[in-house]
Amino acid sequence: MTQDTTFHHGDVSTDVRPIIEMTDIEKHFGNIIALAGVSFDVRPGECHCLLGDNGAGKSTFIKTMSGVHKPTHGTITIDGKPMNFSSPRDAMEAGIATVFQDLAMIPLMSVTRNFFMGREPTIGRGPTKRMDVQKMNETAVEEMRKMGINLRGPDQAVGTLSGGERQTVAIARAVYFGARVLILDEPTSALGVRQTSNVLATIDRVRKQGVGVVFISHNVRHALAVGDRFTVLNRGKTLGTARRGEITPEQLQDLMAGGQELAQLEGSLEGTV
């Protein structure tokens, strides 16, 4: 379904200033060193893939980018200015929206309430300032439809959605609010074929609008289909960054798996992995 050739790749020139630049990020949880000095940047209009084995530190890294974790060491700059996010809200206000691996959805709340959680549009002023419920419902339904899912109703509780539907709500929400940077942490892990290509097409669409996309995936084909640059993490460190065309799918796959084991496995499975 999604061949490498599906999308046009914006040739992002290296001299464009990054929207967000993370330098030498370290993150310690007690005595656990989750990140041991990772540098990463996102330029407008590119899709920068973050790859790596389970536990490599990808989620931890993007959580420092979206204000959930404070880095133990290292600097974050936005448009060249040093930033210090004290909460996810700060990062959102800087135009960074994230689909977390655990989705950050509240099962007991409706799709609409989840969609706008923390960023509710309002009408009226003073004491009559209230949520614009109609606009919220319409937007939620419409954005979900764009992602290929027809909601039964915007007031359906998220807990009653299927895993993929839930993931789609999270993606639609981030795309809607991701004004400058869109971070997707394994957004397609529960998605069907049609919804996956929809997500990849959406990445392509927002990239063309100048949004910088950070895309985490374990699927090399998905990464290669939309990625402009690929950074591989291994055990909390960067293994390196490659530009599109500089690396073959096989090389990338081996890097992601941390080396030889996969090659052996592939042999025993007769190349089906």
Added chain:
Amino acid sequence: MAETIQPAIQAAKDERLKKEGIGSRLMKRPELGAIAGVILVTTFFLITADGAMFTLSGIMNFMTPAAQLGILAIGAAMLMIGGEFDLSIGSMVAFAGLIFGACTVTLGLPLILAIPLTLAVAAGIGAVNGTIVLKTGLPSFIVTLAFLFVLRGASLVGLKIASGGSTQLRGVRDAVEDDWLAPLFSGDAFGPIFAWLAQIGAIETFKNGAPKVPGIPVEILWFIFLALVATYVLLRTPQGNWIFAAGGDRNAASNSGVPVRKVKIALFMLTAMCGALVAIITVMDSGSTDARRGFMKEFEAIIAAVIGGCLLTGGYGSAIGAFFGAIIFGMVTIGLTYTDFDQDWFQIFLGGMLLIAVLFNNYIRKRVTGER
């Protein structure tokens, strides 16, 4: 925009959606259980109780304690929806009563100062409660349990100091009687209307022509007002959405940009201020304050909130539900005196109601979340 939306909504009415009857849609409202409870209890007393219970004066009779509890229950419900408990609100009523008494009697302050001061002290203690809970990550249950004792003890000690050795502080009525703010917090409202209604014979009167019910006790008006405001906030404002989110899943809410800390601390402050409001109203009503004020009210308030559909795990519930939960409480406490039943049935009834409510809510939650 509207045209592009139409097909989406049309498509939303898809073939995989069974027609949902109004019944099953109502089932999903958290307050349904409490409304059913009110109907049940009303029916019960209509059959068993003296007819006097449902006259105007009988209704005021059970609505007054219902309102006093209800103000607490609405605060407790908001806090429970936000995912926390406050077991110290009962003691807060006593403590705020002491502060209010000390302000008015000992310091001789006018209400315009005494009331904001009492509310501010309560809010401050609520903020302390909330800050400890959020900073330490301990369950609010245990932190506020400590404050249940601390505040009760502080009320006793403080009363002895303020009154010179007694556990009761008298003279509040004399101190505030003529204050221009007093009618907002004590006595009955709409007196002239009731007098007029009595005159034209629309309501019951005593022999001398004075109405049996001189007006609506102010706490009932506060109760209704707070229930409406709380419902509006929960259902229609961003802050309401934040409360549901903070209680539903703290991490998810915070990661989505909800200022969870602020929301929860504000809720602790609000609950404490509800306690202070009840203290102000009841102390002005009785003219004195004592250390037993608000005893066990924390549990009754939480029970009313649970009957009203609040989940103990947070993230779900309603203020209107707590409103009806408190009315059930008032009806049962007072209603039993209109029947041949022994008053002591009250607690059995209460426990039974709570159990049924929790079972019912559990079932509802599973329906709402699709049993995941």
